[in-house]
Amino acid sequence: MKSETELKQLLYSIDHKGYPAYKGTRGSYRFGSYELSIDHVQGDPFAALSKLSVKVAGRTAGFPGRLYDTKYKRIALQDYVTRQFAAQAGRYTFQAKGSGKSGIISVTRCGQEVLERTSCTIEERTGDVTVRFEVGFPANGRTINARELIKILYDYLPACVEKSMMYKELNAGKVEKVMELSVDREFIREELKRLDLAAFVANGSILPRESGVSQRPMKDAVAFVSPGSMEVTLELPYKGTLTGMGVKKGITLIVGGGYHGKSTLLKALEAGVYPHISGDGREYVVTDSTAVKLRAEDGRSIKHTDISMFINDLPNGKDTNAFYTEDASGSTSQAANVVESLEAGAKVFLIDEDTSATNFMVRDELMQQVIHRDMEPITPFIERVGDLYKTYGISTIIVAGSSGAYFQVADEIIQMDRYVPKEITEAAKAAAREYPSLELPGDKPEMPEFKRFVRSNPDLKQKGRIKIKTLGKDGVQLNHDTIDLRYVEQLADAEQLTCLGHIVKYMEEHMMDGRTTMQQLIEKLAAQMDSSGFKVICEESYLPGNLAMPRKQEIYACLNRYRRLGTR
Template sequence: DAERLEDEIRRMDGASYGRYRSLGGDWDFGGFTLTVERVQADPFAPPSRLLVRIPADTAGLPGHAWLDPVRRRATADHLARRARRVLKGTRSRIDAGGQQVIDRSSCQIREGGIHLRLGVELPGHGRRVDARGAVRELCGTVPDLVDAVVWEALDAAEATAFADVVEDAVALRARLAGLGLVAFVADGAVLPRASGVSDLPMRGAVPFASPESLRVTVSLPHRGEVTGMGIPEGVTLIVGGGFHGKSTLLHALERGVYEHVPGDGRELVATRSDAVKIRAEEGRRVERTDVSAFVRNLPTGADTRDFSTDNASGSTSQAANIAEAIEAGTSVLLVDEDTTATNLMVRDARMQELVHGDREPLTPFVDLVRPLRRDHGVSTVLVMGASGDYFDVADHVVMLDAYRARDVTEQARTLAAPRRDAGFPAPAHRVADPASVDDTARGRSRIKRRDMDVLTFGETDIDLRHIAQLVDPAQVVGLGLALRLLARERLLDGRRTVAEALDLLDARLDAEGVTCLGGGHPGDYAFVRRQEVAAALNRLRTLEVRD
C-alpha cells in the first residue's frame, strides 16, 4: 500500500486542498498500518490526525516492557518522548509528557503492539495540494518514525532504566499507607525547579536531607534500600523563615501523586495518590456544598449546610474546596499559607476579644484539622511560617532552615496551648443532575482546552487555573472527556452520588486505561485523577445538584 498511497498523492498534485480527504482510511505499509483518521479542511485548520499501528512482531517489545501495567505505561511514555524528538523539524507532531509520566492517548501499547497518534499539517501551495510535501510526510517521516521508535523499543537499556524508575516510584507510593505515612521525600532529592515557568530541576540546588527522627528506610524493587523523610499521618506543620524552601517542599508533595522521569530530582518523592492541594479561590462558583464546618450564621441567613454562590469569597471558596475534596475522597490535604484565606486559617486572641463568637461566622481551620483527622481520617500537611497557633494541633513540626529540614516538634510542643475542639460534620454526599453536565454546543460535542487554564465544555468555560495538581495540557482534555463520560454513559444517573459515579469512573480507567475516555475524540488527552475530575465538575457553572 505504501506505493499505492504515494501514487494516489502524486495524482492529486495541484488539485484543490479538499482532495486530501480521499486519503482517509487504512494504508498497510507492511511493517505497520497508517490510518488517516481525520483530514483538515484547509491548510490553516487544526492538523490532520494519523494513527500508526505497529504490530507486536514488528515492535519486538520484550515482555517485561509491557506485560505489567506500570511498565507498559512507562514504556509507552518513553516511546512518545522518543517519537517527539524524531519528529522535530517535520510537519508532524506527537503529544508527549513533561516531567511527569502519565498515561496518554498519543502512545499506547496493546498486546505488545504500539499505537501512535500524530497530528500532521498536510502541506498546500495556497489552497492546492502539495504532493511532494505530502509524500515526504506520509511516506517518509512516518516510516522513519516507526523505524526510530522500534529501534528505541529494542534498545532495551534506556527504556528498561526508565521503566525501573517509574516502577520504583509506584512501589514507594504503595508502601506509604502500610508505613503510616502520607508522603516520603528521599534523601538526595532535588525539589526546587529551574524557574517559575520551568518544571526542570534547579542546578546547584541543596539536595534534600531527612532529619534523623523522621528518617525512614524503604526497600524498592530496583533501587534497593533508600532513606528519606517519612511524613506521618496526622497533622504536620512545615515552618521556617521566608525563602527557606517551605513552598518548594509542598509543591514537590503536590506533584508526588505522579511519577517523574529519570533525572528530574523528584523520582523518589511520593505522596498518597489521593492527596489534594487546597487553596483559596475567590470568585469560583459553589453549588450546594456543605461548608457548615467552617461557616455558620452568615449575615445573609443562608443555610451553610447547603451553600451556593456564583462568586465565593476567599474563605468560603477554601471551605468549599476542602468539603469537596473530602466528598471526592482524600486522605491528605496539602495547604500553603501563601495561597490561603487568612481569616479561614487563624484568629488570634485579641481579635477574638474584639469580635465575639456569635459575630464571627468562621471557624478557623486550626480548630478543624484535628477533628478532620479523628472523625474522617484526613491528614494535613500545612506550610505556616506566620502563626504559632498551629503548634497547638500539630503532631509533627518540620523546620526548613536554609533548605535543610529539622524536626522541631519538641520545641514547638513547649510553646503549645490547649485548644477547643470544634468537631467536623461529615460533608453531604451530593447527587448531580446529569442533564446539567452537557458537552454539546450547537448540536455537537465540544471539548477544548485553552492552555492549561480553561476547559471549554459544551457552551461553558471551566476555570482550571487554581487546580494545582493538573500538570499536563493533555489532562485538560482528559478532564472534559471524563465529565462527558460521567454524564453520557449515565455514571451520573440522577441517583448515584458524585463519589459513587467517580468510583465507577475509576473502575473503568483501571480496567481499560485512559483510552476509555476517548469515544471518537480526535485530539490528545491524558489521565486525570478523580480528585481533578471532581474539581472540574464543581467548577462547571451549569452544574445542578438534586435534593
Template sequence: MPDRDRLQSLLRRIDGRPYPAWRDLLGTWRLGALQLVVDHVQGDPFAAPSALRVRFAHGIDPGLVSDADGRLAAEDWLLRRFGAVLEGHPRGSGRSGALDIYRPGPEILERSAARLLSGGRAELRFAAGLPAQGRRVLGRQGWAMLTEDIPHAVARLRPDETLAAQVHAARLQRALRRKLDEHGLIAFVADGSVLPRASGVDTRPLASAVPFESPPALRVTLETPFGAVTGMGLPRGVTVIVGGGFHGKSTVLAALARGHLDHVPGDGRERVVALADTVKVRAEDGRRVAGVDISAFLRELPGGLSTAPFFSDDASGSTSQAAALVEALESGARVLLMDEDTCATNLMVRDARMRALIPRDREPITPLVERVRQLVDAWGLSVVLVIGGVGDYLGVADVVLSMEDHRAHDRTAEARALGIPAPPAPGPLPRPAPRVPLRAGLEPGKIRAWDERRLRYGDAEIELGAVEQLLDPAQAWTVGQALRLLYEDIVDGRRDLPAALDALDAMLDAEGVELLSPREWPAGGLVRPRRHEVAAALSRLRTLRVR
C-alpha cells in the same frame, strides 16, 4: 490493505488538486513493516492538522513490559523518544508539512498518544499537516512525509538503556508509594532528591539546588523489590512546615503535590512519592460553590444565608476554601495540602485579641486551627500546612518540619516546648452528606482548553487556576471530556458524586483513557486526570445543579 504502490498512485492522481482531495488518503495503509492509519483529514491547510496513527513492532524486551507499571513507563518512553526525533519538515504552506505529537512534561502517566498493542506492536497517534501549496495538494511532498519522515522517525525508536532506566524508575516509584500505608506514612522524600525547579515556567531541576537530606528523627528506610531507599517519611496526622521566607517551604509542598505522579529519571523528584489521593486546596475568591455543606467552618451567614448547603456565584476567600476542603473530602482525598500564602487568613486562624474583641456569637467562622485535629480523628484525613506567620498551628501539629536554606530539620520537640495549647474543639464534626449532581446544566457543547487554567465547556467557561494539580492544557481538555462522559453515561440524578466518580474510574480502568475520545477514532491528546481534578472542574461549572 493498500500498500506503497497504491499510495504512490493516489498521490500522483491528487497532486495539484484542491486540498479536499487529501481525503482519499483516509484508511489504513501498509508501508513495509509499518501500518499507517489516517483517521481524519483536515479540510484546509490552515485548519487543525490531520489525525494519523502508525503501528510497528516495538522490539521491547517482554520482561520490561510484563506488568502495568512497566507498560505505562514504556509507552511514555516511546512518546518522548518519538517527539524528540520527530521534526516538522515544512513541505508546504499554512500548517501543512508539519508532524507533531503531544509533548509531555516530566510526569509519567496514562496518555493516549502512545500505546503498546498485543503481539509486540505499538501505536503512536500524532498530528500531520498534509502538504499543500496554497490550497492545492503537494503529492510529492506528501510521499516524502508519509514514506520517509514517519518511517525514519519510527526507525529511531530502538530500545536502549534509557528505556530500562525509565521502567525501573517507574516501578520503584510505584513500589515506594505502595509502602506508604504499610508504614503509616502519607509521603516520602528520598535522600538526594532535588526539589527546586529551574523557574516557575521550567520544570527541569534547579542546577544549583541543595539535594534533600532527611532529618534523623524522620528518616525511614523503605524496602522494595528494587532495593532499599532511605529518606524522610511524613506520618499520618498534621504536619506543619515552617521556616523563613524563601527557605524552601513551598518548594517541599509543591513536590508533595506532584508526589502522586511518577517522574522520569533525572527529574530530581523520581523518588518523591505521596498517597494517590493527595489534594491541594486553597482559597479562590469569586468561584462558584454549588450546594456544599460548609457548616463545620461557617455557621449561618448574615442575612440568613445558609451554609448547609451553601450556594454562591461569588464565594469569598473563606467560603471558597471551606468549600474546596469539603469537596476534596467528597472526591475521596486522604491528604490535604495547604499553603498559608494562598489560604484565607480568617478561615485559618482567629487570634486571642480578635476573639476578645469580637465574641464567638458574632463571628460565623470556625477557623481551621480549631477543626484540624478533628479532620484527622473524625474524618480520617491527614493535613500538611506551610505556615510562615501563624504560630497557633504549632499546638496542633504532630510533626513540625523547619526548612532552613532548603535543608530540612525536625523542630517538633522545640515547638512542643513552647507550650502552645491546642484550641478546644468547637463541637462535633459530622461528615457532610455527598451531593447528587443533576444532568440539567451538565449538557456538553464544544469542549476546548485554552490552557490548564481555563476550560470551555459548551457555553460555560470553567476557571481552573486554583486547581493547581492539573498538569497542562491537554489534561484540562481531557477533564472536559470526562465531564461529557459523566453527562452521557453516569449522572442520573440518583447517584451521588462519589459513586459517579467511582463509576468513571471503573470505566477508564477497563477501557483506557481513549474512552474519552470525542471522535470515532482514538484521539492522541488525552491525558488521564484523577477523579479529584474532574470533581474540582465539575464543582466550578457555573451551570451545575445538585440536590
C-alpha cells in the same frame, strides 16, 4: 486494508487538486513493518492538523513482556516511546515545504511527569504499540502538494517508527531503567501504606525548579537531606537501599523564614502524586496518591455543598448544609474545597498559608476575646484539623510562615533552613506552652453527606454538537461555557484539561440524569476508565493523540467548578 503503493498512487492522482481532495486519503494502509492510519484530514492548510496513527504489532516491536506486564510499567514505557518518537519527529518537522501549516509533524510534548496518555498505547495482551500524532498536509496555496506529503509518509515517518517503536533500535539499558524506576516508585507507594506515611522524600532529591515557567531541576540547587529523627530507609527492588524523610500521617507543619524552601518542599509533595522521569530530581518523592492541594479561590461557584463543618449561622440566613453561590469568598471557597476533597476520597490535605484565607485557617486568642465565638460564623480549620485526622484519618501538611498557632495542634514540625529541613517539634511545642492555649470547640465535626444529584445542562445540548476548547492549564470550554481550573494546582499538563473536557461532555450526553449523585457518577466513570481507558469517553472511531489522564480528584474539581452544572 490498502497497501502503501495504493496510497502513493492515490496521492499522485490528487496532486495539484483542491485541498479537500486530501479527504480521500482517510483509511488504513500497510507499510511493511507497520500499519498507518489517516484518521482525520484537516479542512485546509491553515486548519487544525491532520490526525494520524502508526501501529506496530507486538512481535515486530519486540518489547519484552516484563517491560509492560503491569499498568504502571506500561504507562512508563508508553511515556518513553512517546518521548523517543517526538525526538525523531522533531528532526523532520517543516522539512516538507508548503503554505500554512504544511510540513509540521507534531507529537505530544511530555513534561517532567509520567502520565497515561493517548499519544502512545501498548496493548497489554499482545504488546502492539500505537503512536498517535499530527501532520500538516502540504499545500501550495490551497492546492495539494502531494509530493511533499510523500516525503513525510515514505521518507521521514519510517525512520521515526524504526528508531522509536522497535525495541532492537533503542538503548536496551535505558529502556530497562525506565521499567526499574517505575517498579521502585510503586514499591515506595506501597511502603507508605505499610509504614503509615503520608509522603516520602529521598535524600539527594533536587526540589527547586529552574524557574517559574520551567519544571526542570535547578542547577546547583541544595540537595535534600532528611532530618535524622525523620529518616526512613527502604530496600527498593532495583535501586536497593534508599534513605529519606518519611512524613508521618497526622498533622505536619512546615515553617521557616522567607525563601528558605517551605513552599518548594510543599510543591514537591504536590507533584509527588505523579511519577517523574529520571533526572527530574523528584523521582523518589512520593506522596499519597489521593493528596489534594487546598487553597482559597475567590469568585468560584459552589453548587449545593455542605460546608456546615466550617461555616454556620450566616447573617443572611443562607443554608450552609447545601451552600450555593456564584461568587464565593476566600473562606467559603476554601471550606468548599475541603469538603469537596473529602467527597473525592482525599486522605492528605496540602495547604500553604500564602494561598489560604486567613480567617478560614485561624483566629488568634485576642480575636477570640474581642469577637466572641457566638458572633463568628466561621469555625477555622485549626479547630477541625485534629478531629479530621483522629476521626476520619485525613492527614494535613501545612506551610506556615507568619502564624505559630498551629504549633499547638501539629504532630510533627519541620523547619526549612536554607533548603535544609530540621525537625523542631519539641522546641516549638515548648515555645507554644508559653502562650495561651487554643480554645477548641466541644463538638466533633460530622462527615457531610454527599447527596448532590446532578442533571445535564439543557442549553448545552440544544446548541447541537458540543465543542471542546482547552485554554492551556487555565481552563476548558464546552461551547461557550468556561470551566475555570487555574487554581486546581495539581493539574500537571494541558492535555489533562482536554481530557476533562471530554469527560464532562460525555457525562453531559450520557450520564447526567438528575437521579444520580455526583459521587456515584464520578466513581462509576473512574472505574470504567481505569479498566477500559480513554475509549470510554471518546466516541470517534479513533482516539485523539492529545489526552492525558487526570486523577479522580481532578474530575471532582472540574465538575465542582462547572457553573452550568445542574445540581439539587
